Amino acid sequence: MKINNFLWCTFIPLLLAGCIPSTKILEDIQLVQTFGYDYVNDDEFEGTAGSSNIPPGEQSLPVNEVFTATGKTGKRIRQKMQGEAARPIVVGRVGLVIFNQELAEHGIENQIDSLQRNPSIGRKLLLVVSKEKAKDIIDSNYSQSDSVSQYLIDVVEQNLKQTIPEINLHRFLVHYYSKDADPFLPLIEKQGKHLKVSGLGIFKDDKLVDTISFGDAYIFKILYEKFRRGQFEVELSGGEDVSLENLSSKTKISVEKKNGKYKTTFKVKVSGRAMEGVNLDLTDKKTIERIEKAVEKEITERAEKMVKRFQELDADPLRIGEKARQRSDFNRKEWKEQYSQMEIKIEAEVHAVQSGIIE
């Protein structure tokens, strides 16, 4: 009996040895780290894969290598790329996917679908919309020592933490498939030898409908999620500039329904340090209050303007609909009808905590 068990345990796995996954040895594959999609015409699109070749040696710098192909499907494009690659192309380490603005305006459903179906692609994948052609962004040199793909990923990743709301494939899909919210993506553009995050692209379903500026993206971030870092600059009534170092911000969305009419309130709480007021006496309580008032006004005005714009587009990237759905008397049909005319109030409450280390 004992021998029997041993045989089972040892030889059955050996028989299964034919079922093993194929080996992909790290240096024998072409790792794609960024991927870009460009608009060609309504049927076809152009795909660009950015990868790097790393020559042997400890101090060797990676060499940028770009593959481009045009086709009707992602699979076809990949096949064409494989034709010119020395090693098998794998997509398991893609960190950034760039959609050209023109393509995004025509809809990115096709590309998103193939991304979310690929099991080797992680859910933390970053998606961005670019003003230029995605190919131009991937196939160029930047003033940095790392590989191009790594540089692009680092720029976007860093901005997601500091200045624009955090978004990745997973969150995009949540918004995309939700009936009560619309997705948004960061907007990037190339400026000389640098890549720059320049705002947010607002989507309605899978189509890009609007872009908002970098400054507004920060307001968007305050309304969208709570966070701890960042800076805010306002001009006081006297003409002085004051910057507020954000310590923490928190937003509460509340949706009310009275007589079948919806009403939404954003309660924004920001507390920050007042810094860099050149001609101001920051130790004075009155000055601090003045700053608080000014920032409150600034946030309220800009946020209201932004929300109004979203209502005009009938897009809901701030997922107010998701919040409204939590009500037991939620009626999706009524909500859709009312969304663009609904009253949305912004209530900002700013608290300037400190004025620096010297008092």
Next chain:
Amino acid sequence: MGFFKSKLKRFNRDNKQKKNENSEHELRIDELLHRCKESTDFVSYRYSESCPFYIHYYQTIVDINILHQYILPYVKDNASKTLFDLQQAIPIDNTEIIDNVHEIRDKLLTGCVVIEVKGSLQEALVISAVSLEKRPVSLPEVEYSVVGPKEAFVESLDANINLVRKRLPIPDLIVEEVKVGSLTKTRVAVLYIEGVADKENVNTVLQRLNDIEFDQVVDSSFINQIISDNHKSPFPHLIDTERPDRVASVLSEGKITIIVDGSPHALTGPTTLVEFFSAFEDYFLSWHIASIFRLVRLFAVFFSVLSTSLYVAVLTYHYEMIPENLLNPLIASRSGIPFPPILEAIILELTIELLREAGARLPTKIGQTIGIVGGIVIGTAAVQAGLTSNVLLIIVALAALASFTTPVYQMGNTIRLIRFPFLITAQLWGLLGVTFCFAYILSHLLKMTSLGRPYLAPVYPLRLNDLRDSLFRLPFFMQTKRPLQVRSPFPARFQSKGHKKPKRDIED
């Protein structure tokens, strides 16, 4: 094969015949002496013509001083005429008049002087005059500790028991002696504390020792292998220690110790897996430090077993798992190498094993060169020649280093051995293979026993009380009970109101 079989058969038959002779008491003293005289170190003479006593002994195992000072003068003295008179006269307490020839033979061979009267063929006076050749008690070499006692066992059984008894001066410490090995007749002592050790464990040990069918037992590791619960297991079943303090400590925990004559290592059991990773120095340090060191050691074991196989698995199958920042250095160090990761890993692992084996076999003075050869020549040159990658070299070196942190040498060997199945399964099935191999070894450990007691004890079966001295070593006042695993009939170690009692100064 047939030839050997027939030879073996004849050997067995001869042995049987001899046994028959023995049992029928056919051997007579003069025959025995005749046989002994074939050996040149056997001495047999009469002191003078008038003296009735004949003296026989093996001069190589008898202490000549005892013979000359305490035996010969009384034999020479004509006052005593019979063996009984002589026995009374000789000032040595360990004397006997024996009429069994086989017993006489055994005594003769273990260093006794046999005195007989010419003519009486079945009776002889046997006087113990064993010459104890032993080296002085020295520093422990395998289980060295910075603080704590610096005594280590020596080869002599009596000296070793002496070292233990000095630490446990109680009449309850029982020593039971068994002779093992048909040729070597090695003395094997089983030590335990009556009332603290479980009688069943003691009987298990004694029975297994009595059941040993092997002709030679040279060292305690022979006993360890022969009486182990599972011969197929690569894991050691009993802890092998050279520290008398450790032996005294485990005895008082209710465990059993086996000391073998001629071996400076004692065996203790029943034992558990975690005990193999506790150095005895842990008990000399404060409990916080000891606990951290134990955790470090356990981490080292996992690192040593898994690191190379994970490297192979990840580089061969799961490139998705490598962090982005690590990709470039990894590819850069790998890209010039002509071998797949598995070959690279096996080459390096074997090199390390070669270095270790060579270092262990060579005399210490040449052994130092091995370090230079290994470190500089092979390490640097192999990377520069593009045979292995820097990253793997670091991993393998760290893994080898980690495997040496295991305080029990046998366990360290086992850990180095089980790396290889992990490597092979990692190559065959990637991370799935590593998991598979891990589960296989875990299920083996779950099933394993040491002297019939569970091997993975405080963890499975879960013994919350025993956890206090397993992964961590908690302070002494918390260790109020003996480990449940040894099934001690007297589990409480001391009565204590414990830590609730405040420490007092002399003024109070």
